[in-house]
Amino acid sequence: MTSWAGAALRSFVWAAVAATGTAAAHDAAPRSLTAQAVSAPVMELQQVAANVFFVQGVSALGSAANRNFISNAGFVITHDSVVVIDALGSPALAEELVQKIRTLTPKPISHVLLTHYHADHIYGLQVFEALGAKIVAHAQAREYINSETAHLRLEASRKDLAPWVDRSTRLVPANQWVAGDSSTLKVGGVDFVLQHMGPSHTAEDTAIFLPQSGVLFIGDVVFRNRIPYVGQADSRHWIAALDELLKLPVKVMVPGHGPASEQPRQDMQLTRDYLHYLREAMGKAAANLDPFDEAYQATDWSRFSAYPLFKEANRMNAYNTFLLMEQEKP
Numbered sequence: 024m025t026s027w028a029g030a031a032l033r034s035f036v037w038a039a040v041a042a043t044g045t046a047a048a049h050d051a052a053p054r055s056l057t058a059q060a061v062s063a064p065v066m067e068l069q070q071v072a073a074n075v076f077f078v079q080g081v082s083a084l085g086s087a088a089n090r091n092f093i094s095n096a097g098f099v100i101t102h103d104s105v106v107v108i109d110a111l112g113s114p115a116l117a118e119e120l121v122q123k124i125r126t127l128t129p130k131p132i133s134h135v136l137l138t139h140y141h142a143d144h145i146y147g148l149q150v151f152e153a154l155g156a157k158i159v160a161h162a163q164a165r166e167y168i169n170s171e172t173a174h175l176r177l178e179a180s181r182k183d184l185a186p187w188v189d190r191s192t193r194l195v196p197a198n199q200w201v202a203g204d205s206s207t208l209k210v211g212g213v214d215f216v217l218q219h220m221g222p223s224h225t226a227e228d229t230a231i232f233l234p235q236s237g238v239l240f241i242g243d244v245v246f247r248n249r250i251p252y253v254g255q256a257d258s259r260h261w262i263a264a265l266d267e268l269l270k271l272p273v274k275v276m277v278p279g280h281g282p283a284s285e286q287p288r289q290d291m292q293l294t295r296d297y298l299h300y301l302r303e304a305m306g307k308a309a310a311n312l313d314p315f316d317e318a319y320q321a322t323d324w325s326r327f328s329a330y331p332l333f334k335e336a337n338r339m340n341a342y343n344t345f346l347l348m349e350q351e352k353p
């Protein structure tokens with residue numbers, strides 16, 4: 024047995040996740056912790072299965088005040104080593120995650136598996152690289168990491184997120200690029216199924232499924248209990264990829280942002296149905312050559328309008344989908 028069971032993991036954290044699947048760790052934390060969280064978010068370990076943990080970033084934009092702690096990262100303690108999933112949004116956060124891991128096990132950190140190459144999930148990579156971890160990502164990310172966009176983003180982050188992201192923060196490429204729809208990595212008796220989901224939210228989106236424990240690290244392709252930002256995404260492929268995930272026996276889902284879910288099916292279904300509805304409504308409008316504003320007004324959004332971020336995101340999502348459907352028209 025590995026050492027997590029005897030470690031100082033606070034049981035209330037696990038209880039909070041188990042009870043509702045939505046309670047953030049700090050909801051159940053002592054008052055002093057809650058007070059601290061207002062100024063600088065506290066990194067708390069949450070356990071989702073035997074030997075499987077994650078830390079949860081805050082729901083906010085990245086800032087110097089939150090050290091860019093706006094995304095989640097997970098890790099699995101295998102028989103031989105520790106496998107990390109996503110690298111957090113700054114080297115300081117990655118170092119703190121390493122310290123958290125060290126409270127549970129002295130085993131080496133052998134791998135970092137990435138769900139995608141967005142800044143808030145990868146600026147901590149260099150810390151794990153320095154520890155000798157092998158970085159694994161989908162080959163579709165190679166274009167992005169070498170792109171002007173990625174470098175401009177880093178330049179901007181060095182200003183906006185100083186001192187947490189600075190001159191010494193680098194874009195670290197993977198040591199192992201995986202290709203194809205699905206591949207399985209075996210580390211220390213644990214299987215990691217890397218299921219390619221892109222192009223959807225990004226070209227390289229990869230969901231990481233642990234069949235032995237039923238945990239799914241889904242990255243940013245499912246937004247829990249809120250309207251997603253669809254952006255320029257390829258929603259047709261996104262829906263198809265979610266249909267594949269819905270076939271998996273998932274017990275707990277850890278998204279790229281927000282709390283873990285014990286109703287993963289419902290969450291995947293909501294994102295899927297929303298994307299489907301956007302495509303159906305906007306597809307009809309594009310086919311009829313209706314002007315966007317008219318089509319938007321005429322669409323019944325009541326099924327989704329009560330979800331958080333509907334006001335902020337829905338119109339833009341509909342507009343982007345309208346443009347996409349115009350392009351997709353035969």
Ligand SMILES: [Zn+2]
Pocket residue numbers: 094141143144243279280
């Ligand atoms: Zn993200």
